[in-house]
Amino acid sequence: MIGGLVLVAWAGITAAVFINQLLTANERAEVAAQQAAAAASEARIAQYRDRVGEIAADLDERQAQLEDWQRSYFGADAVPGGAGEAAPQADAAQPAVETSAIDPRLPPEAQILARIAARQEALSARLLAAVNERAAKAETAVAALGLDPKTLVRNAASGRGGPFIPVRDRDARGKALGPAFAALEGALFRMEVLERTLVAAPSGNPANVLMMSSGFGHRRDPFTGASAMHAGLDFRGPVGTPILAAAPGRVSFVGRKAGYGNVIEVDHGQGMMTRYAHLSGFTTKVGTQVTAGQQIAKMGSTGRSTGSHLHFEVRLNGVAVNPRRFLEAKADVLEVKNDARQRVGALAAHRGAR
Numbered sequence: 001m002i003g004g005l006v007l008v009a010w011a012g013i014t015a016a017v018f019i020n021q022l023l024t025a026n027e028r029a030e031v032a033a034q035q036a037a038a039a040a041s042e043a044r045i046a047q048y049r050d051r052v053g054e055i056a057a058d059l060d061e062r063q064a065q066l067e068d069w070q071r072s073y074f075g076a077d078a079v080p081g082g083a084g085e086a087a088p089q090a091d092a093a094q095p096a097v098e099t100s101a102i103d104p105r106l107p108p109e110a111q112i113l114a115r116i117a118a119r120q121e122a123l124s125a126r127l128l129a130a131v132n133e134r135a136a137k138a139e140t141a142v143a144a145l146g147l148d149p150k151t152l153v154r155n156a157a158s159g160r161g162g163p164f165i166p167v168r169d170r171d172a173r174g175k176a177l178g179p180a181f182a183a184l185e186g187a188l189f190r191m192e193v194l195e196r197t198l199v200a201a202p203s204g205n206p207a208n209v210l211m212m213s214s215g216f217g218h219r220r221d222p223f224t225g226a227s228a229m230h231a232g233l234d235f236r237g238p239v240g241t242p243i244l245a246a247a248p249g250r251v252s253f254v255g256r257k258a259g260y261g262n263v264i265e266v267d268h269g270q271g272m273m274t275r276y277a278h279l280s281g282f283t284t285k286v287g288t289q290v291t292a293g294q295q296i297a298k299m300g301s302t303g304r305s306t307g308s309h310l311h312f313e314v315r316l317n318g319v320a321v322n323p324r325r326f327l328e329a330k331a332d333v334l335e336v337k338n339d340a341r342q343r344v345g346a347l348a349a350h351r352g353a354r
Contacts, residue, residue, distance in 0.1 A: 138194035195340035200268035202246030209237040231320035232313035241299035261303020277311040
């Protein structure tokens with residue numbers, strides 16, 4: 001019995017030691033698992049924090065771009081479609097841009113950033129509607145002048161059409177900031193091309209005379225009597241009559257050209273150029289920035305001419321077009337052009353101040 005009791009006691013002690021060791025091993029395994037889980041959680045938190053920082057940086061960049069576009073094209077205080085202002089109607093030809101929905105499963109910090117992003121997209125959509133409205137007015141006015149708006153925008157996008165630094169030259173930031181901003185960037189480019197074209201189009205009479213002696217198109221040549229193409233308009237007047245710039249621009253040529261005699265050419269941008277020929281004298285020089293109505297020369301009869309008059313041409317990308325369509329523009333077209341001139345001037349001032 002004593003031996004049996006000793007054996008039972010030994011077995012109990014052995015079992016207790018085994019159980020204690022087993023529990024210790026399980027506890028160590030549990031502690032190790034908890035440590036691994038904590039490390040993984042910390043890694044996820046660190047990654048999430050890095051991602052939040054990246055998103056916040058992207059939002060700051062988007063906000064800066066939005067504010068720059070808003071100040072550039074609408075002024076610092078104007079928010080199209082903002083509080084107390086009806087949102088402009090979007091152009092039916094332009095696709096609507098939908099803002100992103102906020103995922104309710106996001107953590108609270110991420111939801112805050114998502115709401116900021118949604119507000120930015122909503123402002124971008126309002127700006128897009130306002131830009132499309134302005135571009136539609138400019139497009140109608142440009143078409144009324146006999147120009148093709150789609151061709152003008154396409155030529156500007158491909159680098160044709162005179163000196164012009166469009167919004168797309170800013171490293172295409174809109175595309176990098178998302179589809180809503182890419183659509184806004186493209187609309188801004190289209191609007192600026194059309195408004196700049198309106199400003200470049202000559203609308204002022206190049207001479208204060210009442211008589212136009214010859215029109216644009218085919219006519220009988222005054223020297224040979226044969227049919228010939230007349231690439232401009234002729235205005236008859238006394239020698240020395242002031243010749244005026246028909247639109248603002250830069251004087252690009254002063255001198256003589258075969259058949260034209262004394263000539264001045266003014267580059268108005270967007271591929272638009274005006275030519276003033278048969279002059280008796282010059283009152284400006286190459287490189288001078290001139291305003292509409294500013295005197296640049298004097299009427300004469302130099303070159304291939306039968307009497308004192310001004311030969312006036314308008315050329316678009318080197319091709320002569322009928323000047324009458326510009327000089328006889330209707331009041332509604334001139335009103336849109338005047339608005340565009342103010343906006344383009346404000347935009348140039350804003351860019352020059354940066």
